[in-house]
Amino acid sequence: MLVRLMYASRAVPAVDHEELIAILRKSKANNPAVGVTGVLCFSGGIFLQVLEGGRSAVNKLYNRIASDSRHTNVELLVYEEIGERRFAGWSMGQVNMSRLNPALLLKYSERATLDPFSVSGQVSMALFQELMATASIVGQS
Numbered sequence: 756m757l758v759r760l761m762y763a764s765r766a767v768p769a770v771d772h773e774e775l776i777a778i779l780r781k782s783k784a785n786n787p788a789v790g791v792t793g794v795l796c797f798s799g800g801i802f803l804q805v806l807e808g809g810r811s812a813v814n815k816l817y818n819r820i821a822s823d824s825r826h827t828n829v830e831l832l833v834y835e836e837i838g839e840r841r842f843a844g845w846s847m848g849q850v851n852m853s854r855l856n857p858a859l860l861l862k863y864s865e866r867a868t869l870d871p872f873s874v875s876g877q878v879s880m881a882l883f884q885e886l887m888a889t890a891s892i893v894g895q896s
């Protein structure tokens with residue numbers, strides 16, 4: 756029983772590049788043991804993350820992440836049962852921000868900023884798909 760979950764949140768001001776690296780390091784250390792894969796994007800103070808894996812593992816991890824004091828306004832965007840993973844290659848991949856160019860953002864939203872709070876979950880998912888297709892997700896599992 757696999758599920759895919761996507762949420763968006765707002766980082767607290769103290770979150771900087773080092774904190775992001777620490778979150779990614781922790782994710783890569785923890786996720787393989789529970790069979791969770793996914794991708795994390797951080798842009799303009801906004802987190803956008805996809806988690807895939809067994810339903811219990813994903814639900815448990817999401818609840819833990821949602822109560823993390825490094826972000827607020829955690830909003831569930833997509834929760835779906837899936838037959839197969841899309842982001843199986845990453846225990847927690849990272850979006851290469853230099854690939855998150857204005858044209859790609861404009862393709863899916865009204866303005867060239869990452870704002871998952873104002874577009875549908877499916878639009879944010881399409882953006883992730885495109886980032887993956889253009890090899891813009893870095894970080895080996």
Ligand SMILES: Cc1cc2nc3c(=O)[nH]c(=O)nc-3n(C[C@H](O)[C@H](O)[C@H](O)COP(=O)(O)O)c2cc1C
Pocket residue numbers: 778781782783785786795802804816819820821823825826847
């Ligand atoms: C935006 C964001 C994404 C996170 N993603 C993950 C994740 O994918 N896996 C994970 O184990 N922890 C993730 N964390 C960290 C968890 O909230 C929590 O601090 C961590 O899982 C605790 O692990 P520990 O009990 O091994 O110290 C994330 C935190 C934030 C703020």
